[in-house]
Amino acid sequence: MMINPFFFRDIPSTDKVFISNLLGEWSILKSREELYALVSSSLKGGQLNELAAKGFYSESDTEALSFSKAAELNLTAKFSKGLFRPSLIMVVPTLRCDHDCAYCQVSRAPLSSVDHELEMKPAQIAQAIDKIAAPAxxxxIQGGEPLLRPRFIIDLVKELRVLRGHGFDVVIASALGPDMSDDFLEWMHTENVSLSVSFDGIPSVHSKIRKSRLFDSFERFKQQLKRLSDANLSKNVGFVSTITREIIELGPRKIISACSDLGIRRIYSRPIANYGFATVTKKLIGYSRKEYSDFLEAYIDEIVKSFQRGEVFFDEGIGLYLSNLYSPELNVHVDMQSPSGYALSACIVNYDGNIFGSDEARMLFESTKNPLLPLARISGSELLENNIEGHEGLISSSFSECSPLCDTCAYMPFCGSDPVHHLASQGDFVGLKPNSGYCHHITDIYDILIKKIGNGEITNKMVVSWLKR
Known part of the structure; x- marks a missing residue:
């Protein structure tokens, strides 16, 4: 019996050890003693058979060679995802916004601005997208607040339908501030448009942090949800929440209760990002790594309790990591791919005609105006490439399999790279991982999930139910 290469990590606050390999297989050992038994090939019975089936052991040189070939094929399939055209295309028709969110990542522009509109005709944008995008x-549609430009959205989709038929889906990211006409709602229903709606989990926090000078943001949010419901669009709405200090202080049960009161069963939560206005306000409404980690653990505990009570509530942000653990081959999250999904899986057409390889790159550009950040620019019917040398360097630096400290991390097969985060926070594409907020966030979530899976608090039945679409 021979041991195949594997990674291991002690699970904090337990005696257990997490092990993984390049096949994307993993297991949880009860103790360091079991880890030593694995290394010395002295495990027996069912545990030995299980680990052998997952590729941690080989019984012969032939099996060891098969493991190496399988690992190579797995990495080839993983890397080849980036050989195709981007499957996520974002467009920013305006940077203007009717909200003044305290943690705005995109450096929003005031409603009165005349300098933050995408002036090119929808047909021109559609032609550029046709040259860039994958077949499906x-x-x-991002912002600012994209619903300030409903006619542009309708016309863009119409032009793309001419070029691409029904080979694409449409999502609008909105805070639901602007009035939506009956015609626009009917168009969304006809086109089966999805909405990614901002809701900060707790009404009082939403009104305070995601405020507007024109209306009470939570009351407007409720009114707009009713309009969407009346237009038979409720099933098309997903919710995104940004966690702030006040939410952490109020506690996760408040989020679940508030969402349940509104009929919200699934929400995608995320920490405050370090872009745009959030780089300043984070000092006032942010939190420490430990505070956020403690909140996440309590939040997951509450989600588990909800499941045990027969309630239907789940956080898609947590689901992303569970999905990567149980189906790593299906990972399509741009910020968790290796190499990075930057320009390979995603592209964004900004209001100024600049094209970026990720949403984070355009956020960083808004605050720095670094001319090297755009990949290209749309001019008339032409795509004018920027100097791509730096972008090639970004992508080549984003292979976590050969990145310092990532290359020995047990979570590496289920993780990726966010080079723009490290560029913004540390000044280079790779970053020093012990100082990386990106690394801290992902490691902490996996530690919590693995601990709860290992303790039996999160069961296979829960995972199947949560990840079911």
Whole structure:
């Protein structure tokens, strides 16, 4: 019996050890003693058979060679995802916004601005997208507040339908501030448009942090949800929450209760990002790594309790990591791919005609105006490439399999790289991982999930139910 290469990590606050390999297989050992038994090939019975089936052991040189070939094929399939055109295309028709969110990542512009509109005709944008996008793709309309430009959205989709038929889906990311006409709601229903709606989990926090000078943001949010429901669009709405200090202080049960009161069963939560206005306000409404980690653990505990009570509530942000553990081959999250999904899985057309390889790159550009950040620019019917040398360097630096400290991390097969985060926070594409907020966040979530899976608090039945679409 021979041991195949594997990674291991002690699970904090337990005696257990997490092991993984390049096949994307993993297991949880009860103790360091079991780890030593694995290394010395002295495990027996069912545990030995299980680990052998997952590729941690080989019984012969032939099996060891088969493991190496399988690992190579797995990595080839993983890397080849980036050899195709981007499947996520984002467009920013305006940077203007009717909200003044305290943690705005995109450096929003005031409603009165005349300098933050995408002035090119929808047909021109559609032609550029046709040259860039994969055969099947998702069109995500971003902002600012994109619903300030409903006619542009309708016309863009119409032009793309001419070029691409029904080979793409449409998502609008919105805070639901602007009025939506009956015609626009009917169009969304006809086109089966999805909405990614901002809701900060707790009404009082939403009104305070995601405020507007024009209306009470939570009351407007409720009114707009009713309009969407009346237009038979409720099933098309997903919710995104940004966690702030006040939410952490109020506690996760408040989130679940508030969402349940509104009929929200699934929400995608995320920490405050270090872009745009959030780089300043984070000092006032942010939190320490430990505070956020403690909140996440309590939040997951509450989600588990909800499941045990027969309630239907889940957080898609947590589901992302569970999905990567149980189906790593299906990982399509741009920020968790190796190499990075930057320009390979995603592209964004900004309001100024600049094209970026990720949403984070355009956020960083808004605050720095670094001319090297755009990949290209749309001019008339032409795509004018920027100097791509730096972008090639970004992608070549984003293979976590050969990145310092990532290359020995047990979570590496289920993780990826966010080079723009490290560029913004540390000044280079790779970053020093012990100082990386990106690394801290992902490691902490996996530690919590693995601990709860190992303790039997998260069961296979829960995972199947949560990840079911």
């Amino acid at each position: 793709f998702k069109l995500e």
